[in-house]
Amino acid sequence: MRCEICGKKIIGQPNTTKIDGSAMKVCENCSKFGKIQRPPSKPTHSIGQQGGVRKAKTPQRRPRRRETTYELLEDYNTIVRQAREKKGWSREDFGAKINEKVSVVTRIETGHMPPDIKLARKIEKIMGIVLIEKVEDTSSEEFKAGSLKGSTIGDIARIKK
Numbered sequence: 001m002r003c004e005i006c007g008k009k010i011i012g013q014p015n016t017t018k019i020d021g022s023a024m025k026v027c028e029n030c031s032k033f034g035k036i037q038r039p040p041s042k043p044t045h046s047i048g049q050q051g052g053v054r055k056a057k058t059p060q061r062r063p064r065r066r067e068t069t070y071e072l073l074e075d076y077n078t079i080v081r082q083a084r085e086k087k088g089w090s091r092e093d094f095g096a097k098i099n100e101k102v103s104v105v106t107r108i109e110t111g112h113m114p115p116d117i118k119l120a121r122k123i124e125k126i127m128g129i130v131l132i133e134k135v136e137d138t139s140s141e142e143f144k145a146g147s148l149k150g151s152t153i154g155d156i157a158r159i160k161k
């Protein structure tokens with residue numbers, strides 16, 4: 001293998017350099033005349049990719065506003081009915097205690113009318129039960145995905161227990 005510019009014998013790997021648009025195999029000395037061609041997969045390309053990833057990551061590091069929402073338990077109606085029956089209250093008794101009509105109590109117990117948070121809180125207090133669960137919404141899918149990725153299978157199994 002000889003240098004395509006100076007004709008000197010190239011020892012080891014020749015440098016591929018681009019001169020006036022054409023790639024040439026040259027010696028180390030001549031490689032400075034052109035632009036050295038690097039394997040397409042390596043440096044320039046991956047630097048570009050890393051830059052892109054870094055840009056995308058920046059917003060994730062910004063503190064996110066966590067929204068705490070309160071959700072009525074799915075079987076609120078059963079919980080209410082069972083708690084009322086346990087106390088030996090009629091629907092009329094219960095309605096009087098929460099200042100609601102019997103029809104409201106009926107609709108709550110049949111699952112036709114989910115109580116709003118205010119009423120649910122009132123029922124919780126009077127009955128000594130839990131109807132509302134606190135849901136911490138990070139409002140970030142990336143956060144959820146990231147924390148899941150960070151967990152080992154053991155962690156996940158522990159969480160499930």
Ligand SMILES: [Zn+2]
Nearest residue numbers: 003006027030
């Ligand atoms: Zn040369």
